[in-house]
Amino acid sequence: MVPTTTTIRDELAMYLSQKGMSINQFSGQSGINSGTLSRILNDQQPIAMDHLVRITKAMELPEDHFYSLYVEECFYHSSPTWRRLRPFLVHSAALGRLDCVEQVVQNLLENLIYAPMLFEVAEGLFQEGLWEAAELLYKNVSVSEKYQNSERLAICQFRLFRIALGDDQTKNLQAALLFECYLDRLDEADQLDGLNHLINVYYSLHKWKKVDDLAQELFQLASLRYDLHHNSKRTQNSPKNPEKPLYRYILYSHLMRASVYEEQKDYKTAQKFVSLYMDSSWIREDDENAKRTVAQYQEWGNANTILYRLMLGQHEALLEYVELISLQNDEIFVALFNIVIAANLFNWNIDHILERFAAYLPYRTNLDEFGEYHQQIIADQYARFLSELAAYYLHNKRREGIIFVLQSLALSARINNETNIFKCVDLFEQHRHLTDEEEKEQYKLLIREVQDSHDKKIHQASSFL
Known part of the structure; x- marks a missing residue:
């Protein structure tokens, strides 16, 4: 990075000259002491972040107007100090100035002493939901610590895994594979959360053996910590707490194992795990959160038994x-999904049920409202739900099924659900005679999108390897 010839001081001096303002007048306008302003203009004092904010506001400029110049101010026109750089990083992240974040990080990590400080800022940004900026910091800190078998490196990889998760199932799988090798390096509290998120990813990918293995691991770790928490007189080594109460990880492990056997149509074994998550006799907590959780699992257990x-x-x-x-x-969407599957399996007429719950067709509930259900699982189930609904209508020779085929194909392409894509293509081709020209054109465009996505996936896979 080569510094520019113009500085913030130059810009300020030019402003004062153009406005015919004295230092005292600008001091009153900006709220900065006149002596401090004089020293700043004479390059006798570095510009603090608070000074930058006040100067920019007094000059009636956008808040980030001088940010690029401030990077130079911190590294080329004065000695870098964390007292100035930390608030600048946070402000840059909040305003979306990732270019400034990147420049600061690259300059700082020439000295590895800053890695722990940057990690601390990244954690704050992550908690604030400023994930793009946090991702930059985590990646750079990871590179600086790649030869260290440190917990900080493992946490960086955990956060990067969380940030990477989205609708694309291929990218989710890659993120999960990258993160898994760091799981054992995490504090036990973070391991619980890591296992929880990995289970959700592999569930959405229909990797049932993997889900079952991880759910067993989650149960063992959560149970051990739960027993230690309630029975041990010794202070626990870990100062951290997981995102959820320990009993919820235990219940969730049983729920997911039941779901695995349900997907494999082994309902007898699935029912065994339903009985386990419906049993709350061992839970010692008695607060409102615990009561709500127990009630929720009771509801799910009753519904799944039926x-x-x-x-x-x-x-x-x-x-x-x-x-x-x-x-x-x-729970109506998930239930409708199951009902449509059963109707297709046993050739039942469920028109009256679909009419009763017409408000859920198309499904319009916010994905974030599903509590324990993970958004990726719901997105996957919705794509499959649409294809099952399409199959139901088309089996009954009703052409509105074509609409659901196209909706399912569009969503399946977006999340890279290949199995459901094949099902949608098969349904459309079998019932092409029911389609009009507009639907055929929409189908053609979607197939082109699928092909483009497939080509991109192959390229990503080769890069990953």
Whole structure:
């Protein structure tokens, strides 16, 4: 980075000259002591972050107007000090000036003593939701510590894993694979959260063996910590607490293991794990949060017990299931998904149910409202739900199924769900005779998008390897 010839001092001096203002007058306008201003203008005092904010505001300029010049101010026109650079990093992140964040980080990491300080800022930005800036810091700190077997490096990788997760299942898999080798280096509290997020990713990817293995690991670690917390008189080594109460990780491990066996159509084993997460007799906490959690798992257990009967073809369970879930608005989508699957399996007519819950077709609930359900799992289930719904309508020779095929194909392409893409293509081609020209054109565009995504995926995979 080569410094420019113009400085913030030059800009300020030019402003005072153009406005015909004295230092005393600008002091009153900016709230900066006149002596301090004089020393700044005469290059006898560095410009603090607070001074920069006041100068910029007094000159009626955008807040980040001098940010690029301030990087130079900190590294070329004065000695870099953390007291100035830390608030500048935070302000730059808040205003989306990632270019300034990058420049500061690159300059600072020439001296590895700054790595722990940058990590601390990254953690603050992560908690504030400023993930793009935090990602920059975590990546750079990781590079500086790549030869260290440190917990800080592992936390950086954990945060980068969290930040990388999105709709694209291929990218999610890559992020999970990169993070997994750092899992054991984390503090046990972070391990619990890491396992929780990995389970959700692999569940959305339908990697059931992996989900089952990770759920068992989650159960063992959470149970151990829970017993130590309640039975040990010794102070625990870890000062950290996981994101959720320990009992929730134990319950969630049972829930996910039940879900794995449900997906594999082993309903007898699934029911065994339903019984485990419905049993709250061992939970010692008695606060409102614990009571809500226990009630939630009881609801899921009751619903899933009926669901397994449904999936075994017991038609009499359908009415029970519908009436139960009708009282739980945030569960209706998942229940409808299961009902449509059962209808397609056993050739049931569920028109009356779809009409009753028409408000959920198309599904319009915010994905963030699903509590324990992870957004990636819901996005995956929604894509599959649309294809199952399409199959139901098309089996009954109703052309509105084509609309759901196209919706499912569009979402499946966006999240890279190849299995569902193939299903949608098969459904469309089987029922092409029901489509109009506009739908055929939309289908053609979606197939082109799928092909482009596939080519990109191959390129990403080769780069990853």
